[in-house]
Amino acid sequence: MSSLSNSRLNKLELVAAKIRRNVLDICMQRGGYAGQGVALADIAACLYFDEMREDGKGWFYDRFVLSNGHDAIMTYGALAEHGSYDIADLRSYNEDGTKIDQSPIEGQLGFEITAGSLGQGPSQSAGIAWGERMKGNDKRIYCLFSDGELQEGNVWEAAMFAAHQKLSNLVFIIDNNDLQATSRTQDVLGVEPVPEKFDAFGCFARRVNGNSIPDILDAFAEAKTITDRPYVMVCDTKIFEGIDCLKAALPAAHYVAKQQADWEAGLAEINQKIASLEGASDG
Amino acid sequence: MLLDGPAIIEPAPFDDISYDLCQRRKDVVIMSADLSKYCQIIKVKNELPNQHLDVGMAEQNLISVAAGVAKAGFVPIATTFACYATRRAYDQMMICMGTGPLTSIVIGFTPGIANPARIHHQAAEDLGMIRAIPDTTVIDPMDATEFQQALNVAVDTPGLVYVRGHRGNTPRLLDGASYNFELGKTYQLVKGENIGVIATGHATQWALEASEILTQKGVSHSLLHVPTIKPVNEQEIADFCFAHKSVITVENHQIVTGLGSLVSEIVCDSGGGPKITRIGVPNQWAPGGTLPYIREQLGLDAATLANRIEGAA
Numbered sequence: 001m002s003s004l005s006n007s008r009l010n011k012l013e014l015v016a017a018k019i020r021r022n023v024l025d026i027c028m029q030r031g032g033y034a035g036q037g038v039a040l041a042d043i044a045a046c047l048y049f050d051e052m053r054e055d056g057k058g059w060f061y062d063r064f065v066l067s068n069g070h071d072a073i074m075t076y077g078a079l080a081e082h083g084s085y086d087i088a089d090l091r092s093y094n095e096d097g098t099k100i101d102q103s104p105i106e107g108q109l110g111f112e113i114t115a116g117s118l119g120q121g122p123s124q125s126a127g128i129a130w131g132e133r134m135k136g137n138d139k140r141i142y143c144l145f146s147d148g149e150l151q152e153g154n155v156w157e158a159a160m161f162a163a164h165q166k167l168s169n170l171v172f173i174i175d176n177n178d179l180q181a182t183s184r185t186q187d188v189l190g191v192e193p194v195p196e197k198f199d200a201f202g203c204f205a206r207r208v209n210g211n212s213i214p215d216i217l218d219a220f221a222e223a224k225t226i227t228d229r230p231y232v233m234v235c236d237t238k239i240f241e242g243i244d245c246l247k248a249a250l251p252a253a254h255y256v257a258k259q260q261a262d263w264e265a266g267l268a269e270i271n272q273k274i275a276s277l278e279g280a281s282d283g
Numbered sequence: 284m285l286l287d288g289p290a291i292i293e294p295a296p297f298d299d300i301s302y303d304l305c306q307r308r309k310d311v312v313i314m315s316a317d318l319s320k321y322c323q324i325i326k327v328k329n330e331l332p333n334q335h336l337d338v339g340m341a342e343q344n345l346i347s348v349a350a351g352v353a354k355a356g357f358v359p360i361a362t363t364f365a366c367y368a369t370r371r372a373y374d375q376m377m378i379c380m381g382t383g384p385l386t387s388i389v390i391g392f393t394p395g396i397a398n399p400a401r402i403h404h405q406a407a408e409d410l411g412m413i414r415a416i417p418d419t420t421v422i423d424p425m426d427a428t429e430f431q432q433a434l435n436v437a438v439d440t441p442g443l444v445y446v447r448g449h450r451g452n453t454p455r456l457l458d459g460a461s462y463n464f465e466l467g468k469t470y471q472l473v474k475g476e477n478i479g480v481i482a483t484g485h486a487t488q489w490a491l492e493a494s495e496i497l498t499q500k501g502v503s504h505s506l507l508h509v510p511t512i513k514p515v516n517e518q519e520i521a522d523f524c525f526a527h528k529s530v531i532t533v534e535n536h537q538i539v540t541g542l543g544s545l546v547s548e549i550v551c552d553s554g555g556g557p558k559i560t561r562i563g564v565p566n567q568w569a570p571g572g573t574l575p576y577i578r579e580q581l582g583l584d585a586a587t588l589a590n591r592i593e594g595a596a
Contacts (some may be wrong), residue, residue, distance in 0.1 A: 105504055112354060114382040124379055127351020127359075134333065135356065135359050154375070157344035164339070243546040 006051070007281075012213050014173040014277040015081055016045035020242050021270045022077035022087060027256060028263035030094040032102065035253045037073035038246065040144075040175060043235060043251065044078040045217045047142060047173075058084075062249065063128060065112050067121020067145035068254075069103025070173065074144075075110045076100070077086035084109055119152025121145050122172060124170050126162040126230075129170040144173045148180030150191040156201065162230040163202025168231040171223050172203070175210065176235045181254055210235030245269050284462050285472060285491075290454035295323040295425040297390075297448060301360070302435060304327040308438060312336055312352055314361045316345040317550050322362045322392045323450050330584060342371040346389065350379035350532070353387045364398065365391025365406035370390045381416045388437050392448035394566060395535030396581070397485055401571030407564040411540025413445040413514040420444040420466065421512040421591075423535075423542075427572030428457040429510055432464035440466065446585040447484050454488060466511055469519045469550060473498075473506035478596045479527030480506045481520070483542050485535040486563065489578065492585035493533075493592055502593050509542065517549045524550050527557055529596040533588065534563040560595035562588070 005274035008231055021038035066075055076093065079085045091097035101108065103116040114123050125143035132139045141202040149155055176194060178185045185191055198205035204226045209215040215233070242249035248267045250256060293299075301313050305327050313319075313327045317340040328335045336352070338344045342363055349359035356426040356561045361368070380387035398404040414421050417424065420440050424430040430449050462470075466486050472487070473480075473494050482490035487508045494506050507523045509515070524530045524546065532543035543561030550556040562583070570580045578584045582591060 076434045087471075120343075120375060120379055123343050123344050123347030123375075124351035124354065127348035128355045129351075130348070131352045131355020131357050154343045154347060157339070157341040161338050161341075161344055161348060183483070220366070266290065 004217060009213060010277065010281045012045045012050060014274065014281060015042040015049045016213065017270055017277055018081050019044050019074070019077040021267065021274060022080045022090070022242070023073055024263055024270065025087060026073065026076060026090045026093045028261070028267070029091050029119040030257065030258070031190050031255065031257040032094055033070040033073045033254075034114040034256045034261065035076050035246070035250060036071050036177070038243055039177060039237040039239055040071060040074040041077065041243045042211050042213050043144075043173060043216055043240055044074045046213060046220065048078045048082055049222045050217065052142070062140045062142065063130065063132075065121050065125040065254060066115050066140065067113075067143055068118055068149055068175070069116035071146065072102065072104050072111065072115070079110050085238065117191060119145075119149045122155050122158030123161065126158050126165070126167055126170060129162070129167040130165055133167065133169055138169070140169050140171065142171045142173060144175060147174060147176045147178065147182070147185050147191050147194065150174070150194065154186060159201040159203055160282055162195060166228050167230045168227045171220070172198070172232040172234045174234045174235050174281075175237055175241060176212050177269065179239060179252060184252070192232045195232070198234070203232045204232045205232035205234060208235045210234045210237035232265070243269055284458060285456055286458045290456055293427040293453045293455055294451070295325070296321045296430055296453045297450060300431045302331070304434060304438070305331050308358065311358045311360060311438060314338065314345060314349050314352070314359050316340055316342050316363045317475065318363050318369070319340050321450070322390070322448065324332035324362065341594070342367045343375050344374035346372040346375035347379045348566045350375070350387055353380070353385040358386050358388065358390040360390060360434075362390045362392065362448070363402060365394035365409045366404055369406055369409040369412050376413070376443060376445070377416050381419055384441045386438060386441055386444065388434070388444045388446065390448040392450050392556055394447040395485060396569050396577045397535065397574060399571050399573060402568050405569055406424065407537040407569060408540060409445075409447070410512050410536050410542070411544065413546070416443065418442050419513060422510055423447045423512055424449070424476060424510055425487035425508060425557045426456040427453045428455050428459045429464055432459070432462070434496050435512065436464060436466055456488065456491065464510065468511065469516055469518045470508040470510070470524070471505060471523070472508050473504065475505045476591060477528045478502065479523055479530045479531060480504055480533060480592060481509055481542065481546055482506065482533040483509045483512065486533045489585065489588055491532045491584055491595065493588040496585060496589035497593060500589075500593070504592065512542065513543060515545065515549070520546060520549050520554050523560070524556055524565045525553070529560070529564060531560045531595050533591050536563050537566055542572050562591055
């Protein structure tokens, strides 16, 4: 962690803040999964702007698989910052007739699989990892899924398979926010201890503060040193982490309707943060 | 089109088919959920291990890993019994394979009543389930020749392709030199008048047996083989139906949602048309046992089938 330069950290903190702003900008139009998008901004900043290698053609050499469709808002927020999406187009998210699906279908830019039916990303990313390795490519495959998805058996079939095949080019990123559709995960059907479970399935798992950029980068770096099994980042996150006023107002919001949040207050807070970070980087 | 003389019996058709295909197409991966031996995948597993991938006894994993393998640039052929592919992993077939353009093949072995273990190992509803998915391809080949040719087409067909498999002693009825499988095409195997029989898959074998009896009895009839359940050539099927006074469908599948339903839908959409009698597995649990026994119990043995066809006219 000592190798993390200030400029690298500042850059990623600024990108994360801008992703948070993009998430609010998109969700304030008609509602959306804003709490997850905001909470995942640090992971997205590290993933898209530091970890995944670019292909030299404006896209990424490494591959990202989103398993839980509703976290598409994270990808939209990040790819708007990347320049792959226009924020004006993204504002049609959740609008009748839009091409910006709330939970996208395979083939849409940034989305390798149809991700709305939960628990199917890990196996598909394992299949991609197996295939890329078979082709002799050194591509790394990242799959994001949620703690709620751990209740789906297909996820554990994938973990067994990925470990058996020693898919060290595969990184599972779990958004461990203790929240699922109707309640807290621990109240619906507890999934902890998550790292120990993946370890028992033959993976290399580690608990990560999903809102700490240094911690996330450290895990990504460690993942590359594990050469005989898939790596699992169990990222503890909190809904709306990074925007205090919304986190306090809506600490357990699976979905936020347009009228439920004080979007303007949230935007003001994150814009202030962006200005502060830009000032810091200028200095 | 049909070979003369007694049928040649292939004891393990998919072993050769899969091996030949993998030797010609290095991008093909034969996948299994711990049933390679029971789908007769021996040579690929032993001699071409890089083109064989077993995911363990986990059909949802089989289909979703296969969808990922396709996304890495390969052509996966996921093999298991039809009951498991469709009933245990239907959502994965629809969502992981069915919503994108990449070729992803699933072979459902021992379909319909072609499995001795009743109910749980039989799949008399797979054709109906898969043909309900938009933009899919569904093929029910009648013999070893067509099984091979259908797979040769499948590996170059975009999207989800579901093929019913044959294992064990399988007749070779079609002459590979003169027969050419084309997606969506129908094949008239017998030409006659009044009675029009339409069959697919294993049931085309049964219909040919019944046809022989009807011919011996001097009962004129036609037999149309429909290997592609989706996409179908509706015009060819409608033309065949309207050219006969009575139509009888025969299928190794429930009479609900399968070939009989498909033909009925086509005729219904045309308006008017002949009476259609659907013969197959009734909408009730089929018995277990040997295939001849199950066929006899369901009135699908050659003699009973011939009588039913003649009686329905």
